[in-house]
Amino acid sequence: MASPAFHLSCTAGRRLFEARRFHAAHDAFEEGWRVCRGDEKRVLQVLVLWAAALHQHERGRGNGARRLLARALERLGPVDERFDGLDADSLKSCVIDTWGQLISGEALSPRWPAEADRPARLSLEHDARCPYCAQPVLVTVELEEADGARCVDDCPCCGRQWAVHVRRDGNDVAVAVHRLDA
Numbered sequence: 001m002a003s004p005a006f007h008l009s010c011t012a013g014r015r016l017f018e019a020r021r022f023h024a025a026h027d028a029f030e031e032g033w034r035v036c037r038g039d040e041k042r043v044l045q046v047l048v049l050w051a052a053a054l055h056q057h058e059r060g061r062g063n064g065a066r067r068l069l070a071r072a073l074e075r076l077g078p079v080d081e082r083f084d085g086l087d088a089d090s091l092k093s094c095v096i097d098t099w100g101q102l103i104s105g106e107a108l109s110p111r112w113p114a115e116a117d118r119p120a121r122l123s124l125e126h127d128a129r130c131p132y133c134a135q136p137v138l139v140t141v142e143l144e145e146a147d148g149a150r151c152v153d154d155c156p157c158c159g160r161q162w163a164v165h166v167r168r169d170g171n172d173v174a175v176a177v178h179r180l181d182a
């Protein structure tokens with residue numbers, strides 16, 4: 001799951017990038033880069049450098065653009081995770097496309113990386129009955145929750161606590177609600 005800072009920075013930057021406002025996109029990516037950690041930081045740095053290279057190119061600074069892109073490709077290295085819908089392999093091939101266009105002197109037509117596969121829903125609502133008062137209740141389960149995860153929730157009707165038990169099998173999620181004393 002992406003951090004909120006990564007998500008915000010990537011979403012804002014993408015909008016600007018696709019509008020070919022590369023300098024503003026660079027700033028948006030950089031904002032996230034400052035606060036993110038680990039692979040998220042590295043992916044944002046690639047986006048910062050890519051956007052900066054496109055901006056330099058538009059200002060007629062071909063050498064600067066090539067230098068920035070070379071650094072972006074260096075940073076890309078082995079990133080094989082998926083970032084908030086952004087596919088790292090696709091990001092790599094998009095940056096390499098820009099590199100090829102720069103080297104051959106073609107017009108630059110940067111495209112945003114493909115969306116990675118991700119679950120259609122991040123959470124699901126499960127109809128259950130309170131094991132104490134038998135009222136129908138909705139239980140919300142985060143799909144990131146691990147198989148076998150348990151959590152405790154309060155019944156909105158009687159206020160007593162149940163244990164929610166999540167069992168995952170691929171995309172199938174089974175939710176069971178038990179009395180805590182059971």
Ligand SMILES: [Zn+2]
Pocket residue numbers: 130131132133134135155156157158159160
């Ligand atoms: Zn109840």
